[in-house]
Amino acid sequence: MIKRKEGCLMKKILYGSMTGLALFLVAGCTSKTPTAVSSTNEQKETVISTTETSSSVQQEATTTSEKTSAVAVSLEKVTTAFEKKYPEAKITSLQLDTDFGRYFYEIEGVDQQKEYQVEVNAETGEFTKEKVETLDADEQNGVKMQEEALDLTNIISREQATTLAEKEAKVGQAADWKLEKELGITYWEVKVKEGQQKIEVKIDAHSGKILTTERDD
Known part of the structure; x- marks a missing residue:
């Protein structure tokens, strides 16, 4: 009888120990859940913060002339914003134009498969228009990117291009600026206006050399 009681007692102790261990493991698993949720929340905040930074370009004042005083967003800022928004794309064309006194950037770019066209408010940095299209089959896989991507390293500034263009034109003020590429040369196209x-x-966007001058009277 004593041996049977001892056996029962040992079973109770063993059962109690296993129950305690199970409760400990459950408690341990439960305590990890809030940490995983917290980590997920932190990741969401980081994504939101990055999106907000890339969507709103920081403003930078320019003092080139009264006509371009509304251009608060520099060329460097707007290209950086485009590259953050489309990290796989290369810029193929960039234009600063005006519409009823409102300056805006028009940017075109391509990646391996798609072409992007955006319009950015030159005063606020807001992306106001966006268009995405699939490239033609013969333009995909880097073909158009290789042919048309601008080389923006160490180019002369818009202000420098303005000075050179107005000096070459001898009359008028620069009113429209465009960066493009042709025959492997990235160049500024500046339109100077004087009346009609x-x-x-x-x-040449790198050397500052005048390539062509055309007058439309």
Whole structure:
């Protein structure tokens, strides 16, 4: 009888120990759940913060002339914002234009499969228009990117291009700026206006050399 009681007692102790261990494991698993949720929340906040930074470009004042005083967003800022928004794309064309006194950037870019066209408010940095299209089959896989991607390293500034164009035109003020690429050369196309007269000056964006000058009287 004593041996049977001892056996029962040992079973109770063993059962109690296993029950305690199970409760400990359950408690341990439960305590990890809030940590995982917290980590997920932190990741969401980081994504939101990055999106907000890339969507709103920081403003930078320019003092080139009264006509371009509304251009608060620099070329460097707007290209950086585009590259953050489309990290796989390369810029193929960039234009600063005006519409009823409102300056805006028009940017085109491509990646391996798609073409992007956006419009950015030059005063606030807001992306106001966006268009995405699939490239033609013969333009995909880097073909158009290789042919048309601008080389924006160490280019002369818009202000420098303005000075060169106005000097070449001899009259008028620069009113429209465009960066493009042709025959492997990235160049500034600056339109200088004087009344009804328009002078289009193309300038090598790296050397500052005048490439062509066309007058439209």
